[in-house]
Amino acid sequence: MISTLNPVTSSDSNSHTDIIVVGGGVVGALLCQALLHAKLGLHITLVTTNATHTAVYADDIRxxxxxxxxxxxxxxxxxxxxxxxxxxxxxxxxxxxxxxxxxxxxxxxxxxxxxxxTQISVLEHVISQALDASSVAGQLTLIEQAECIDINTDNDVAKVCLLDNGKQIHGRAIILADGQVSRLKNTIGIGSEVTxxxxxxxxxxxxxxxxxxxxxxxxxxxxxxxxxxxxxxxxxxxxxxxxxxxxxxxxxxxxxxxxxxxxxxxxxxxxxxxxxxxxxxxxxxxxxxxxxxxxxxxxxxxxxxLKLTRHDDTHSPVLCIGNAAQALHPIAGQGFNLAVRDIADLVTSVKSLSTLSDLGSVAHWQDVRLRRKGDRNIVISATNALLYGFSNNxxxxxxxxxxxxxxxxxxxxxxxxxxxxxxxxx
CATH class of the missing domain: 3.30.9.10 (D-Amino Acid Oxidase, subunit A, domain 2)
Structure with a gap:
């Protein structure tokens, strides 16, 4: 999706970063853009399974x-x-x-x-352009055509993302924006409730x-x-x-x-x-x-x-956002809007930290989850009420x-x- 950034190749040595974002779709890319635009001086690594050189207007009818x-x-x-x-x-x-x-x-x-x-592909292109403009040298690393297959964590300040190409990325925080279904969430024990x-x-x-x-x-x-x-x-x-x-x-x-x-x-x-x-x-x-x-x-x-999927990352060392946290029925068209509010609250919480070492704090990410819980529950309840109240005779x-x-x-x-x-x- 990101068209002009120089991707990291498999020959690069293991790297260290502040925030690892797993998932290069529209939500993951927008999160990177929001963090960079906030000018917090963070280094961000974006891991995506896809090649990023997509057409401006892909064949996407959604x-x-x-x-x-x-x-x-x-x-x-x-x-x-x-x-x-x-x-x-x-x-x-x-x-x-x-x-x-x-x-x-x-x-x-x-x-x-x-x-x-807007068409999804148009929004992807616009976010790509914004990322290209926001990226200060050395602040964003793109690793494309790679999959995060496991996450290791020993303490609050160090987490390791293991890639399928043998590479390891060390970071203070890991955020999953890898969609509704991913092997990674199963591997690291993030449970899901599916309706x-x-x-x-x-x-x-x-x-x-x-x-x-x-x-x-x-x-x-x-x-x-x-x-x-x-x-x-x-x-x-x-x-x-x-x-x-x-x-x-x-x-x-x-x-x-x-x-x-x-x-x-x-x-x-x-x-x-x-x-x-x-x-x-x-x-x-x-x-x-x-x-x-x-x-x-x-x-x-x-x-x-069409399913409602809620992922429980309460006791996980990572934070889930967008469809990686909750995938909604499209009846109210609120899925992406909810994801944008996820991102806005996340960036606000990072701005409030006194030191970078707090990025990996379990208490910090628990606070983010609590801040988002009410909004998510309201949207899910309203969506279900519309669906069950109107989809029968x-x-x-x-x-x-x-x-x-x-x-x-x-x-x-x-x-x-x-x-x-x-x-x-x-």
Whole structure:
């Protein structure tokens, strides 16, 4: 992911560093950028299993919803936020087959946007550029195409990361940003609690050639549609010219592109993946109605299992952040936003240390975990409440949902609370 930094080769001798970051995805790279931008004088080593010379706009059809607060935090971490091209001015929430619905608008909250949307590959490229600019000679070491296979620790101030190429890295602190599933967490005894939702997420880019009703104010509306099989979300996306998500840029008849996340039970997901493009678009139209417009474009599709995974690093010598700490259901689009708050709190805690030797202190990292626990629990509980409350067709719950959405539409304080949650403020 990091395009111009000089990587360490396998011939380099064993090294010493202040902080070892394991995982070179968007969260691990952003953590390095935030620490460097804070100008703490730390040396950071980033270990990634991937080669870092990726295309600017890789063939990745997934998108991220960035909350209003997240964009402010990214800017505070030294990220040039001018890469944002897609704004969410309102969120329309509806329940299929029922009259309950509501809209959250930026105007009601006195902001320019409730949130923003970007392709993951675009954000990776922007973070890469920021890292290149922030890296002072000798402060960041990149070790690519290497895997951390074990961690040894004898005391609070010395930890050793063992790589699969035989190299050892000695550091004061080790932070895992290696995603939801990794052999390393199993090896060092970090347990996990997994809730299998019995659902698959089907993701794709879709496009409409005709807008829906004018009241939805395309192209700045995000849609959340609840059904008995699971929720669907559409995020408005302005795709860069180089994007491979839409290989044929001659689709001039397409008025607006959306990132689609269709959460449904496993059998239905299998059926959706097997449909022709035309049949899939018709199924989406039937499920969604005309509020987003007439669907006329579909990219390639991908599917993945939906699970809540919580990793318990309480008694571990390392700290987990992002999906390495908690991987959420995408119904509320809060996974990356939560990871950014993980990073912000972590950097704040490091700034508060009186000496570098405290970086390895068990007490220090326990304090970081406690600071993050409340936020994580709130987001996980809210996500589960949305999922279980809206992803079924029980008559009592259906009636309660209709009344709840109607009350939400009419009750300004409740809408303000929900909007602020969506914007990333607690």
């Amino acid at each position: 998108a991220l919803a960035l909350s209003h607060h997240t964009l402010s935090q990214l800017e505070a971490m030294g990220i040039d936020i001018n890469f944002i091209k897609s704004y969410i001015e309102q969120i329309h929430i509806s329940d299929r087959g029922h009259i309950g619905q509501t809209r959250l608008t930026a105007r009601e909250q006195g902001v320019d946007a409730l949130g923003y949307v 299998d939702y019995g659902q698959q997420g089907v993701v794709a880019m879709v496009g409409v050639d005709r807008y829906g009703p004018a009241r939805y104010q395309q192209p700045l509306t995000a849609f959340e549609r609840f059904t008995e099989n699971g929720p669907l979300a559409l995020l408005p996306v302005s795709l860069p010219t180089e994007s491979k998500a839409v290989p044929n840029r001659s689709n001039e008849h397409i008025k607006q592109y959306y990132s689609l996340v269709w959460c449904t039970h496993e059998q239905h997901a299998t059926e959706l993946m097997a449909l022709t493009h035309e049949a899939f678009l018709q199924a989406l139209q039937d499920e969604f109605g005309d509020r987003a417009g007439r669907f006329a474009y579909l990219s390639t599709r991908q599917s993945f299992p 029980h008559c009592l719950l259906s009636s309660a949902r209709t009344k709840g959405l109607t009350a939400l539409h009419l009750a300004k304080p409740l809408k303000t609370w929900l909007a602020r949650m969506a914007m990333g403020y607690r």
